[in-house]
Amino acid sequence: MTKRGGRGTGLGTTTSLEAAITAAAELLVRARDVTLLAHVNPDADSLGSALALGIALRRHGATVRVSFASPARVPETLVPLDVLGLVVGPEQVPAAPELLVLCDAAEPSRLGALANRLDCAEASLMIDHHTTNPGYGGVQVLDPDAEATVVLVHRVLVAMGEPIDADIARCLYAGLVTDTRGFRTAGEAAHRIAADLLAAGVEAEAVARPIMDTHPYGWLATLGEVLQRVELEPEAGDGFGLVHASVPLEDVSRFRPEEVDSIVDVLRTVAEAEVAAVLKQVGQRRWVTSLRSKGRVDVAKVAALLGGGGHRAAAGFTYDGTKGDVLAALRSALSALDAVERLA
Numbered sequence: 001m002t003k004r005g006g007r008g009t010g011l012g013t014t015t016s017l018e019a020a021i022t023a024a025a026e027l028l029v030r031a032r033d034v035t036l037l038a039h040v041n042p043d044a045d046s047l048g049s050a051l052a053l054g055i056a057l058r059r060h061g062a063t064v065r066v067s068f069a070s071p072a073r074v075p076e077t078l079v080p081l082d083v084l085g086l087v088v089g090p091e092q093v094p095a096a097p098e099l100l101v102l103c104d105a106a107e108p109s110r111l112g113a114l115a116n117r118l119d120c121a122e123a124s125l126m127i128d129h130h131t132t133n134p135g136y137g138g139v140q141v142l143d144p145d146a147e148a149t150v151v152l153v154h155r156v157l158v159a160m161g162e163p164i165d166a167d168i169a170r171c172l173y174a175g176l177v178t179d180t181r182g183f184r185t186a187g188e189a190a191h192r193i194a195a196d197l198l199a200a201g202v203e204a205e206a207v208a209r210p211i212m213d214t215h216p217y218g219w220l221a222t223l224g225e226v227l228q229r230v231e232l233e234p235e236a237g238d239g240f241g242l243v244h245a246s247v248p249l250e251d252v253s254r255f256r257p258e259e260v261d262s263i264v265d266v267l268r269t270v271a272e273a274e275v276a277a278v279l280k281q282v283g284q285r286r287w288v289t290s291l292r293s294k295g296r297v298d299v300a301k302v303a304a305l306l307g308g309g310g311h312r313a314a315a316g317f318t319y320d321g322t323k324g325d326v327l328a329a330l331r332s333a334l335s336a337l338d339a340v341e342r343l344a
């Protein structure tokens, strides 16, 4: 793994994950004023990471704020994680933060309008697990093998000698259970962490069900409409197959991200397609697309060709144009992939 960095921390380039985690813990233990950022449209891993660290630091007596550039409010299902009320609007983020901590943001642009704080922060720490992360920030805790960013946050908290109470454990568990799709992609170490979090007081079902498994009744009719428009293109991606659906602006605005973002989990079950895509319209000519693969196509590379990024099995990108333009670009990115980039 290549590590770039050394911006403003005086710690220089870190050569291994262990060293980075030690450096991160030292930076955080000393910190008096910390700004933690999640990525735009924060999920449980991103906001859970920021809040777990934020709660620990606040209990140390540090001044702490957690924020993200958009949307204006915390996703409803993640509100219960913010037990200390640490989340503030982006307008309250200092122009030149003393210590800036970036959680689960695959690249600076994922911080949206707050990305410019990276240039002004006195020190910065990036914690992430995306394969497409190019490396940025002063201290870089970056491990694409980690199942979730919260796994890395857990290691940092342990290195800080920080006790993991139920409030912190709930934030970590929320990120872990969602990023591993209910522990299906979690390795042995992640299951051990989960056991520790349960021992710290997490009630698994109470944390997971509202975030992963709960929708308003009114959503089902709209989901039905979306599913009626699903298309299968068996020849796309050199015969690996693509299944796709789109959600018009009207529906994206009418429902919570919790609903809209769950559609791709239905599409990914289609046996005839290796790749599933959901195009979410967020502006007249702007589409946010979620990509999922069963593992044989690296959708992080597909997304990267289209200006986005992510993981091998889950990635995303934003594209301007008509729905047809997005699909054409997606088809061509899928076929541009070198066969070597696919697993047999």
Ligand code: 5GP
Residues within 6 Å of the ligand: 104, 106, 107, 110, 130, 132, 261, 289, 290, 291, 307, 308, 309, 310, 311, 314, 315, 316, 317, 318
């Ligand atoms: P989702 O489809 O759930 O929004 O995103 C799937 C994964 O891809 C997440 O890990 C997310 O962070 C990443 N991702 C989504 N959109 C983008 C993007 O525009 N750029 C990058 N670098 N990563 C993205």
Ligand code: MN
Residues within 6 Å of the ligand: 045, 046, 104, 129, 148, 149, 179
């Ligand atoms: Mn994540």
